[in-house]
């Protein structure tokens with residue numbers, strides 16, 4: 423059931439609409455207009471409301487996995503499951519703690535999936551998020567292979583095995599609305615706003631919690647060699663404790679995953695070499 427704000431837009435599309443900047447030229451992200459989502463791990467209660475909201479807005483059917491002894495519902499993202507709340511119990515010298523991390527596409531500042539797609543199917547939207555043009559996507563799987571966050575997954579049900587990932591609620595954000603996962607979060611672990619404001623908010627929050635969590639840090643900001651991303655975390659512990667790569671390979675210097683790790687079918691005009699950005 424959609425609330426009154428949600429009713430201000432048309433029916434949520436199953437497929438993302440044609441993206442801004444779709445074309446034959448790979449454009450870099452325009453950071454001056456980028457928006458960002460903050461995920462504050464210290465405020466998340468693991469309720470999974472964001473997961474359900476995402477399914478609802480994007481009209482994604484349930485994908486049931488066998489119970490494996492964890493409260494975590496799915497091992498990872500799936501073609502029809504854009505976001506998953508992961509459960510972690512870091513070892514501490516004091517009382518036991520339990521953290522939850524909302525896992526989804528990071529909408530990277532320098533997105534290797536955009537850069538390496540040989541069919542120019544991925545591009546940045548006007549708010550800096552990543553979107554896929556399914557008319558161009560051939561389902562070659564290059565984006566799946568190069569993403570260090572292990573995000574895009576094939577949709578074996580609705581989209582002829584083509585990959586999918588979080589669409590950053592494209593139809594909402596371009597109409598000035600917040601992504602529905604953010605709007606739904608009952609504990610204010612999620613927030614959304616202009617990139618600079620979100621980065622400042624994240625840094626302020628880290629300074630507030632340093633006493634309790636000495637290793638607290640901002641993840642996904644300017645310090646990340648592919649950032650700033652459109653998804654920023656406040657982490658109470660190091661990134662390695664949350665399955666996040668500490669140093670994702672940068673796109674620009676050519677050390678990122680290259681043609682050698684891809685199948686021959688992925689080679690094409692869009693699979694540019696080191697140093698080529700457009």
Ligand code: SF4
Pocket residue numbers: 526527528529530533534535536552565568569570571572573574587
């Ligand atoms: S997290 Fe993966 S799929 Fe998402 S923008 Fe980054 S490289 Fe692309």
Ligand code: SF4
Pocket residue numbers: 475476477479480504505526588589590591592601602603604
């Ligand atoms: S931004 Fe939208 S599509 Fe992405 S995880 Fe949140 S609700 Fe799902």
Ligand code: SF4
Pocket residue numbers: 465466467468469470471472473507522524606607608609610611612
């Ligand atoms: S809705 Fe908010 S509190 Fe609940 S799991 Fe998602 S991020 Fe955490």
